[in-house]
Amino acid sequence: MRHDHLITSKQLSRGDIETVLDYAAEIDADPSAVADRHAGTLLGLLFFEPSTRTKMSFETAMKRLGGDVVDMGPVESSSVKKGETLADTVRVIEGYADALVLRHPKQGAATMASEFVDVPLLNAGDGAGHHPTQTMLDLYTIRENAGLDDLTIGIMGDLKYGRTVHSLAHALTNFDTQQHFISPESLQLPREVVYDLHQRQNGTGIKEHDALEDVLPSLDVLYVTRIQRERFPDENEYQKIAGEYQIDADTLAAASDDLTVMHPLPRVDEIAPEIDDTDYAAYFEQAHNGVPVRMALLDLLLSEDESIGGEDDE
Amino acid sequence: MSSDHDHHDGNDDHELRVSKIRDGTVIDHVHGGQALNVLAILGIDGTKGEEVSVGMNVPSDRLARKDIVKVEGRELSQDEVDVLSLIAPDATINIVRDYDVVEKHRVERPNVVEGVLSCPNAGCITTGDEPVTSRFSVLEDGVRCSYCETIVRDEIASLIDT
Numbered sequence: 001m002r003h004d005h006l007i008t009s010k011q012l013s014r015g016d017i018e019t020v021l022d023y024a025a026e027i028d029a030d031p032s033a034v035a036d037r038h039a040g041t042l043l044g045l046l047f048f049e050p051s052t053r054t055k056m057s058f059e060t061a062m063k064r065l066g067g068d069v070v071d072m073g074p075v076e077s078s079s080v081k082k083g084e085t086l087a088d089t090v091r092v093i094e095g096y097a098d099a100l101v102l103r104h105p106k107q108g109a110a111t112m113a114s115e116f117v118d119v120p121l122l123n124a125g126d127g128a129g130h131h132p133t134q135t136m137l138d139l140y141t142i143r144e145n146a147g148l149d150d151l152t153i154g155i156m157g158d159l160k161y162g163r164t165v166h167s168l169a170h171a172l173t174n175f176d177t178q179q180h181f182i183s184p185e186s187l188q189l190p191r192e193v194v195y196d197l198h199q200r201q202n203g204t205g206i207k208e209h210d211a212l213e214d215v216l217p218s219l220d221v222l223y224v225t226r227i228q229r230e231r232f233p234d235e236n237e238y239q240k241i242a243g244e245y246q247i248d249a250d251t252l253a254a255a256s257d258d259l260t261v262m263h264p265l266p267r268v269d270e271i272a273p274e275i276d277d278t279d280y281a282a283y284f285e286q287a288h289n290g291v292p293v294r295m296a297l298l299d300l301l302l303s304e305d306e307s308i309g310g311e312d313d314e
Numbered sequence: 315m316s317s318d319h320d321h322h323d324g325n326d327d328h329e330l331r332v333s334k335i336r337d338g339t340v341i342d343h344v345h346g347g348q349a350l351n352v353l354a355i356l357g358i359d360g361t362k363g364e365e366v367s368v369g370m371n372v373p374s375d376r377l378a379r380k381d382i383v384k385v386e387g388r389e390l391s392q393d394e395v396d397v398l399s400l401i402a403p404d405a406t407i408n409i410v411r412d413y414d415v416v417e418k419h420r421v422e423r424p425n426v427v428e429g430v431l432s433c434p435n436a437g438c439i440t441t442g443d444e445p446v447t448s449r450f451s452v453l454e455d456g457v458r459c460s461y462c463e464t465i466v467r468d469e470i471a472s473l474i475d476t
C-alpha cells in the first residue's frame with residue numbers, strides 16, 4: 001500500500017503506523033544517519049492558521065533531513081488576503097516545493113487541496129477535522145510509555161472540535177485499545193466520528209462519559225485537550241464546566257502510578273504545573289517527539305523507492 | 315383492484331386523480347409527503363410553465379401512502395434519478411411516450427452523488443469560493459460529505475443545490 005498524501009489517520013493501517021513509528025525510533029536513536037537524505041529538497045509550509053509546534057517541528061524535521069523549507073508566511077501578508085483560492089495557492093506552491101504541509105481552518109481543506117497537486121501533501125490540521133501527523137507523534141509517545149495494545153486510554157476535553165482527538169481515536173482502532181471519551185455533553189465527539197469508530201470496532205472498545213472519576217483508576221493514558229472558552233456563549237457556563245476537566249495532583253490521587261498524562265499543547269489551565277515534574281507528565285516529551293516522527297513521515301513520503309507501509313502490508 | 319398495481323397510465327381510480335401524460339415521466343412509489351422534494355430535485359417550481367401533475371398521500375399497498383409525480387415532456391437524467399433515489403428509495407420511474415410506458419425501472423441508490431447537494435457544514439471547504447464540486451458518498455441511511463465527512467440523515471432534500 002502506498003500513500004502519496006497523508007490526509008487522515010483513517011487511511012493508515014496498523015502496518016503503516018508501525019512502519020512510521022519504528023522508523024521514527026531509528027531516527028530518534030541516530031538522527032545523523034539521515035542527516036543528508038534530502039539535501040536540496042524543499043518543503044512548502046502553508047499555514048492558514050497560527051501554529052508553533054506543528055510548523056516548527058516540520059521545519060526542524062526537514063532541515064534535519066538535509067532539506068529546507070519555503071514558507072507562505074502569515075495569511076495577512078499573502079495572496080490569500082487578495083482573495084486567492086486555496087486550490088490556486090497549492091498549485092502555485094507545488095511549483096516551488098517537493099512536498100506541501102497544509103494547515104487550514106476549513107474541514108476537508110487537505111482533501112480538496114490534494115486533488116489539485118501531484119507532490120505529497122500532509123494535512124497539518126483542517127478545521128475540526130483531522131491532524132494525522134500529530135496522531136503519529138501521539139502514538140509514538142503512547143507506545144514509548146504504555147504500549148499500544150492492551151491499552152486503556154481516556155481522552156478528555158473538547159472532543160467535538162478537537163481534530164487531534166478525532167485522528168487519534170481513528171488510529172487507535174488499529175490496536176487492542178479501550179477508549180473512554182470524557183467531555184461535557186455539549187463537546188462530545190461528533191456523531192461522524194462515533195459512526196466511524198463503531199464501523200471499525202462494532203462499538204466495542206468505545207465508551208463516552210461526562211466525569212473523569214468514572215474511569216480514571218483504570219486508565220493507562222489520559223489524553224487531555226483544551227476546552228476552548230470561545231465555544232461557550234455564556235462565560236459562566238464555561239467556568240462551571242472547565243473546572244471539572246482540569247487535572248492537578250489531587251485529581252491524580254485516584255490514578256494508577258503508571259498513568260501517562262498527555263496533551264497536544266498549548267495548554268491553558270487544563271493541567272496544573274505541579275504535574276509537570278511528576279512521572280505522569282509526558283506532554284513535553286510528546287511535543288519533542290514531533291521531530292523524529294515527522295522526519296520519518298517526510299522521508300517515507302519523499303522517497304521514491306519507499307512508502308508508508310510496504311509490500312507485506314495488508 | 316389494488317390501488318398499487320402500477321398501471322400508472324391505466325384506469326385506476328387513484329391514478330385518475332392526476333391526469334395521464336402523453337410524453338414524459340411518471341415517478342411513482344414516492345414516499346408520502348416527498349412529492350414537493352421530488353419537484354425541488356427536478357428544479358420544477360411552476361414558474362417555467364412546466365406541465366406537472368402531483369398526487370400526494372395516495373393509498374398504496376407497498377408504501378401505505380405514496381406520492382406520484384407526472385412530468386409532461388421530460389425524461390429524467392441519470393443524475394436526477396440518482397438524487398431522487400436518496401429521498402425516494404422505492405420510487406419507480408416510468409418513461410411514457412405517446413401514452414405508453416416504454417421504460418420502467420426502480421431507482422437505484424448510487425455510491426456517490428456529485429454536484430447536486432450542498433454541504434450543510436459551514437466549516438466545510440466546499441462552502442467557500444473554492445473551485446470544487448460537492449461530493450457525497452451515499453450511506454444506507456443518509457449521505458456523507460466526501461470532504462468534511464459530515465453525515466446527513468434527515469432533510470437531504472434541503473441540501474439540494476438549486
